Structure formats: structure tokens, C-alpha cells
Amino acid sequence: MTPKEVLALCREKDVKAVDLRFMDFPGLWQHFTIPVTRLDEDIFEDGLGFDGSSIRGWQGIHESDMLVVPQPETAFLDPFTQLPTLVMICNIQDPITREDYSRDPRNVARKAVNYLKSTGIADTAYFGPEAEFFIFDDIRFDQNAHESYYHIDSIEGEWNRGRVENPNLGYKLRYKEGYFPVPPSDQLMDIRNEMMQTMIECGLDVETQHHEVGTAGQSEIDLRFGSLVQIADKVLMYKYIIKNVAVRHKKSVTFMPKPIFSDNGSGMHTHVSLWKDGEPLFAGSAYAGLSDMAMHAIGGLLAHAPAILAFTNPTTNSYKRLVPGYEAPVNLAYSQRNRSASIRIPMYSPSPKAKRLEFRCPDPSCNPYLAFSAILMAVIDGIQNKTHPGEPLDKDIYDLPPEEAKLVSKTPASLEAALEALRSDHEFLLKGDVFTSDVISTWINYKMKNEVDAMRLRPHPYEFCLYYDI
DSSP: OOHHHHHHHHHHTTOOEEEEEEEOSSSOEEEEEEEGGGOOTTHHHHOEEEEOTTSTTSOOGGGOEEEEEEOGGGOEEOSSOSSOEEEEEEEEEOTTTOOBOTTOHHHHHHHHHHHHHHHTSOSEEEEEEEEEEEEESEEEEEEOSSOEEEEEEOTTOGGGTTOOOSSOOOOOOOTTOOSSOOTTTSTTHHHHHHHHHHHHHTTOOEEEEEEOSSTTTEEEEEEOOEEHHHHHHHHHHHHHHHHHHHHHTTOEEEOOSOOSTTSOOOOEEEEEEEEETTEESSBSSSGGGBOHHHHHHHHHHHHHHHHHHHHHSOSTTHHHHSOTTSSSOOBOOEEESOTTSSEEEOOSOOOGGGOOEEEOOOOTTSOHHHHHHHHHHHHHHHHHTTOOOOOOOOSOGGGOOHHHHTTSOBOOSSHHHHHHHHHHSOHHHHGGGSSOHHHHHHHHHHHIIIIIHHHHTSOOHHHHHHHTTO
16 A cells, blocks of 8 residues: 555545554554644655653653654554544654664564565565464452452353352363363354454454463464564554454453463464565475475574574563473474474475474564564574574473483573573674664663563562461
């Protein structure tokens, strides 16, 4: 869509407001709104000024003037606002130099794609994320000087089998038994269908929707793969739509990786492939029908995985999901079909176009621009250095004898460990000026101060169970 086409769409749909959106450093969509009368072709070139000092991880107050530059190809009609509203995603620029802002996550993603092209390896990186989430009926939480708590509720929760509901009809999903049951056990079919249809109407290409393993409303809706920047944009639309459809039904959605103890957490398995001149590059005659390039890509991902996780699994809660012995892929190994390895080669189709890698570690709390960019940079690094991935592990890693299991490398056990891995291993991210040293250091410092240290300073409710009577 061009600026002229955006303006024509506004006239056709009688749009009254234009919502300009961008992503903060940690990974939440931000916005402000202008009347449609302010929108003209010049804005697509000149941008609009705003104060960047209050955006997390961005500018200091002494240099806070910034520009948002709307990208016409991202335009869609907001399905939730009362006033007819057009949404556009924006790039961020310095108003003096007109350079793209280095801490704008979308800019990082754009630079990653440009760097890939500059190497001559490929011209397109396709990503297919599978984001999981929970739909809750009620959520309450707080933390202060004298108390810390959360209360979760869901009509589907196993813990509600004995609740007086006048009547309680049963059909509560047992822990870890939420995968693919039909209604009435799956009580969220209609709301997921509404989420799916709303996404389609907003221009998203949806492949499937279903209940996930966890009790209490764990769900998944899959988008068709797309190029890196495009699919990161769509992940943000995806989250926005799902949350707002839920609110419309007086429910609440969370993409928090591990909200429920003793049941499955929410991941975002991410499929990756490289293409050039319209042809896939990961199909060949090596292991599982992969090319040598794909094998080296696996090598790069495995070599840099601990550092990558600082972006793909960027919360302290992420490491409640990534725990050895449970469902999450903590084993840094690769295998065909095998979901216990961190990298799986799907074998659904023999078509070369379907050949891809599935990186199973990421979760939906990540900033998709930064996460996908970090994955791509590790893939490129592996290809450039012809990094050998080692031997595949074609067995259930969860059931390996202890003497064998200890030989398999594991993901970091905490956000702090992942950040320390990033601190010591980030040269591959600096190539092509994709991630700058400033971006890396700002990310580490922000996460350490606002999340790692913030958690470390606070007593945990379970500590009272363990230690109160000591």
C-alpha cells in the first residue's frame, strides 16, 4: 500500500482517526493518535515529532525529541475502536540527523535483513512463530512491602471441579490434558474462532487454531510464515487482536511464559528458512534432507544459543518454563521430528519449500524484532564460519540415562545467566551494525536493573512455606 492508497482507504472507510504505533525497547506496543485531517502525503516522508524520554530503554530527557515515520504498507483498520481508526506501524528517526534510531527494535530487524542481503547468502529470511497463550477468566496480583500474591481463575481449570457454579457441569481439563479435546471440554472454541476471524479481517494469514496442553485456557493460533520484519509486525498485531477480543468477552489473555505451576508453559516455537531468488536454500542431501547451509545454520544457532536466549527468552519467568526434566526444550541439540531437542527439523512434507529449522526455545514474551534478528544473525554466523552442529540426537532426550544426559549442553538456567552469555558472546550480533554495542549494553543493563535485581530484592511467597518457621 502506498501513501496515496492509504489516504484513499481513509476516505473510502470514512476514517476519523489515525493511530501511530511503535515498539518500546523491552517489547510492548506504544501509540498516539491524530485526527485523520492531519494525515497527508508529507507525513510519510517528514514524520511527526514526539517525546521519546518516557519510552522504556530509549532517550534521556535532554535529547528526547524524536520522529515517528508511518509505514503505509502496515496500515489496517482497527476492529476495536468506536471511532473509525486506521493503524500504521512507524519507524523511529532522529529529527536532526534523520538517521534511523539504533534502539528502535524495528530498525534492528530491518538492518538484519539488509545485512543478510549484503552477505550474498540469501535475500529473504522466513520466520514462522507459533505463539501460545492463556485465556483467563480472572486475574489478580500485587506485590508491596507487606504482601505478594497472584490469583488465577479459569472456567476450565482443574481446580474448579468442585466449585459451586449452579450448576457445575464438569468438563474441567486435567493438568497437561488440554491438547485437542473437542467441546464441551474445550470451552474456548468460539472465542478462539472470533480471534482467528478478526485476525483474518485485519489481513493476517492464519493457519490453525486449537487448545494447547495446559488446563485453564492454554491456546495457540498459528500464523503463516513471512519475511522477518513483516512477521514481527504481524506478531504485534496478533497479540493486540487476541488481547482485545478476550477483553470484549470479559476475559484476559497473557503471553507470560509460565503463569501456572505444575502445568505446561507457553512457548513460541520459531521456524526459520533462507531463500534466494525465490528458491529455498535449506533443502539438500544431508541429514533429514537438509543442505550443508542448513546444517551450518544449526551449528550457528547451537553455538550462540545461550546468548540468543537473552532476546528470545527475555524474562525471569521464561526460565520457569525452561527447566530440565519438564516439557520445554532445554537441550541444545538437533534432531528430525524430535520435540525434546531445541532444534527440530519438521518432516511433514518432502517438498524443498517446506524444509526449515524449528527453534523451540523462544517464548512469546520476547520482542519479536530483536528475537528474530538475533536468531538470523546466529544463522548467518554459522553459515559464514561453516560451523558444524555435531551429531544429531535422535532419541527422547528426556529419558536419557544421567550419564548420557549430562553430555548434552543445556540452555541457561536463568535470565541472569543468559544476559551474562550475551555479555561474553555478542560479536556475531555486531556485524553489519545490526545490533550496536549501545543496544547490547542497554539491553543487559535494563534487564539486570529492572528485572533480575528487582526479583532478587523481593521475598517470594514460597519462601515463607520453606523458611518461616526456621
